[in-house]
Amino acid sequence: MGNIEKMMKYAESRWHKPRYVMGGGRIGKEASYDSDTEDCSSFTFKCGKVGGFIPESMYNGSTEDLFKLARQGKYLKEIPYSEVRRGDIFVKGREGGSGGAYGHTGLFTRKGEIIHCNYGNGTVTTNNENEGYWYYLDSKKVPVRFFRWVGAVEDKPKTKKSISDIAKEVIAGKWGVGADRQARLQRAGYSYKDVQDEVNRQLREKPVYYTVKAGDTLSAIAKNYKVDLKDLIGRNPQIKNPNVINIGQKIRIK
Numbered sequence: 001m002g003n004i005e006k007m008m009k010y011a012e013s014r015w016h017k018p019r020y021v022m023g024g025g026r027i028g029k030e031a032s033y034d035s036d037t038e039d040c041s042s043f044t045f046k047c048g049k050v051g052g053f054i055p056e057s058m059y060n061g062s063t064e065d066l067f068k069l070a071r072q073g074k075y076l077k078e079i080p081y082s083e084v085r086r087g088d089i090f091v092k093g094r095e096g097g098s099g100g101a102y103g104h105t106g107l108f109t110r111k112g113e114i115i116h117c118n119y120g121n122g123t124v125t126t127n128n129e130n131e132g133y134w135y136y137l138d139s140k141k142v143p144v145r146f147f148r149w150v151g152a153v154e155d156k157p158k159t160k161k162s163i164s165d166i167a168k169e170v171i172a173g174k175w176g177v178g179a180d181r182q183a184r185l186q187r188a189g190y191s192y193k194d195v196q197d198e199v200n201r202q203l204r205e206k207p208v209y210y211t212v213k214a215g216d217t218l219s220a221i222a223k224n225y226k227v228d229l230k231d232l233i234g235r236n237p238q239i240k241n242p243n244v245i246n247i248g249q250k251i252r253i254k
Contacts, residue, residue, distance in 0.1 A: 002151045004087035007051025011107055011115050014043070014124045020117055022100065026060050041066060043117035043124060044089055044105045048075070051087070053149035063103035066147070067095045076147040084111045084146055090137060092144045104136065110189060128186060166190055167198035208254040212245050225253045 010033070018025070018038035025035050025042025033046055045060040054075050059065070066089070070076040079088065086108060093103030106116025113128040114136060127133050137144050166175075166185070175181045182192045210221055218239070222229040233242050235252045245251070 002051045002053040002149055004051060004149075004152055007047050007053070008087060008107070008109065008115075010050040011043075011047045011124075012109070014038070014117075015115070016123050016125065018043070018117060018123060020119055020122045022119075025117075031060055038117045038124065040105045040117050041103075044107060047107055048149060051149065053151060063091050063093050063098040063105050064095070066091050066105060067098070070145075070147050073150070075150055077150055079146050079148050081146055083148075084108055086110050087152055088146060088148045090114065090144055090146050092136065092139075092142055094143060102142075106136070110186070112191075113186065130182075130192075160189065163190070163194050163198045164202075166195050167202050170195060170199050171202060205254075207252055209250045210253050212247055212249040212251060214247055216245060216247075218242050218245060218251075221251065221253070227253060 018035055020039060021037040022039050024030055024037030024039045025046065029035065030037050031042075033050065038046075041062045042060040044066065045054065045058070048054040049056055049058070054069070061068075066076065070078055070091075076089075084090075088108045089105060090108070091098070091103065091105045101119075104116070104118070106114045106118070109115050109126060112133065113126055114133060115124065115126045116136070117124045118136075120132075127136060161169075169175060170181065170185075175184055185192050185195055208225075210225070212221075218232060219229055222232045225232075232251070232253070233239065235254075239245065239251070
């Protein structure tokens with residue numbers, strides 16, 4: 001059995017380290033795991049080796065070699081995008097014509113983020129839904145296929161908290177702010193957009209209270225906050241007589 005986490009730990013350790021060179025990472029010292037140069041497919045091959053999915057003796061090949069491994073069925077099996085998860089790989093290009101600059105490959109850190117050695121950044125980078133992800137996975141002009149290493153352990157699904165519960169934690173400050181919050185949510189497998197939408201919804205619906213002052217009436221409070229008097233009365237069942245409210249009494253507005 002291969003080890004997805006060992007493979008991904010290695011992949012992430014190469015972030016911004018090798019210099020992208022077409023054909024790099026193939027022979028001699030550049031075939032080592034800490035080489036100075038790499039290209040997309042040699043990076044993917046090395047990751048597969050570290051994870052124990054392909055033998056050390058295998059040549060760090062091209063995207064065409066990855067297609068060949070998938071055809072053989074011994075090391076890779078094709079999957080639909082809907083099933084993509086951490087550790088799977090993508091190969092972009094037409095089989096039989098993906099050599100050189102006509103193909104690209106990399107690994108998924110999760111569905112929604114890839115790690116790959118790419119010409120655009122000149123090194124190993126990650127790209128998620130907010131930056132470049134769909135540029136590399138766009139199959140409108142060039143096909144993109146997805147593969148899983150044969151022998152990858154089928155992880156037992158982890159029980160995830162609901163978006164509503166995560167949003168409550170975000171509001172309570174447990175997930176940080178800004179880019180840090182986004183990164184942490186995505187690493188945990190949550191959609192930042194879905195969580196943020198729920199946060200905004202909960203904040204809009206967060207109860208609003210008013211403390212009664214001298215001279216206040218329910219009708220005046222309703223008019224001031226632009227809410228229907230019947231709705232205001234309905235939100236405050238503790239008020240037995242709508243014509244009688246007391247100074248210091250808390251009234252729920254929303």
